[in-house]
Amino acid sequence: MQAAYERIAATVRDAIERGEYSPGATLPSAKELAKAHGVKSQETALKALRLLETEGYLTIQHRVGATVRHRPNIRTVVRDRHAYRDEIGYFFDQGAKEWRAIGAPTRGLAVPPRHIADLLGVPHDENTLVRDRAMGPEGSQRPLQIATSYIALSLVAEIPALGAEKAGPGGIYDRIEEHFAGPIEWRETISSRLPDGEEQNRLGIPPTVPVLVVTRESRVRRGNEEVIAEVNETRMAAEQFAVSYTVERDATAAWPREERP
Template sequence: MARWHEVAAELRTAITTGVYAPGTKIPKEEQLEERYGVSRTTVRRAVAQLASEGLLQPVRRGGTTVRQQPPRQSLTLDLQAHRDELGYYFGQAVQALRAVQPPTVTEGPCPPDVAAVLGLTSGDPVVIRDRVMGDPTTGRVIQLATSYLPTDLAASTVLAEADTGPGGIYDRMEADLGWGALQWAGTISARAATPTESALLDLDPGVPVLCVIRTTIASSGAAADRVVEVNVTRRDASRFEVGYPITRHQ
């Protein structure tokens, strides 16, 4: 094990056992050098590792503090599609969210993980719909939502327009394009945040995003049995968690 790994491990233990409480500063670099008998470079690599894990937070001209871990809001795993006057929504926790920035619609290459779900080749063009969602009162960004749609189905249709009208793209698919009653399936994962996601969601260094990936399948018409959309929503993984009920098997 490299020496900086050992220093990081000892600091990590001190943080998790409460020796260094949330919001307090860890010793200065020169103090850590003396304590562990290592170089400044070794100390900085160890501290950078713990910052990437979300345990430490460098403060400009103020040393390094133990990151405060905010309480998490539970997103109950919802297995139903709901509907209100604005259209479909998925989960009670997102019903109140509204766009806090104008949505953008572009055409670009499909990401490799999404291409596999859409039955495309990585890099194939797709219509990309981006929405920044948040609290309509405070304007705080809470969720980023991106929809990927195959160009052979969506390009030059209402699905490629910024304003798709009442009910959004799902009403257009069902009512206007004749794709029948839509079906959905979802998965949950996490990954490192991109610089853009970190900025929009105001993430602390090292905090990943919680991803909910939803696929939309058409039931009839020209798109029958095809995945017509992959929607990827991202949230601050330090503030949100997924909850679900557990029942006793009969």
């Protein structure tokens, strides 16, 4: 049986999705909702509003009340297991090909997250070079994704251009391939988590909306040794983006199927 707060939340959710409450509209107070739904406790109605806030439908502010959030249409980011190149350099999302930096890119020294340090093979308390940029369609005031590259300082010492304000034509990937005289191979892992404060501010999302995190390792060969030259983490609002790719058949799933005796 559906709890009273779930019933109220379902009614308000349906009203929002039908357009009865437009983005920015203020909802009735918890007291008014409780009365409208025949519930004695306004705490029950408040619980319904908090549920909708967690789902990303509302923003609740002290002395303002519950307002309807703008929920963007999903933009599918197609990551089809290919790296592309244009006159600027490598890129990985066909849908983001025309995107540009929103604000000035930054670079500096910082201790990376532990999982990044593990991938780079550096101690957890050791600084790395961090290059950060926010990307979005040209003319946008707010970025749609944040991309942060981490590079071990030992590699920056080998390739000083990696630490320069401008790494030159083709960017850091061209400098890495030139130095190692071989192609980069990339490996990506996709995960999600709740945003930190900086991501909430830069992407314009509340703390309840997860971010989609694409962690990309840049791997090159030095003789018989494999080197992870850079790790990039790209974050975007999960409510706004999805990942789409073609499912490829392994040899074991070939068609037509072989008849087994």
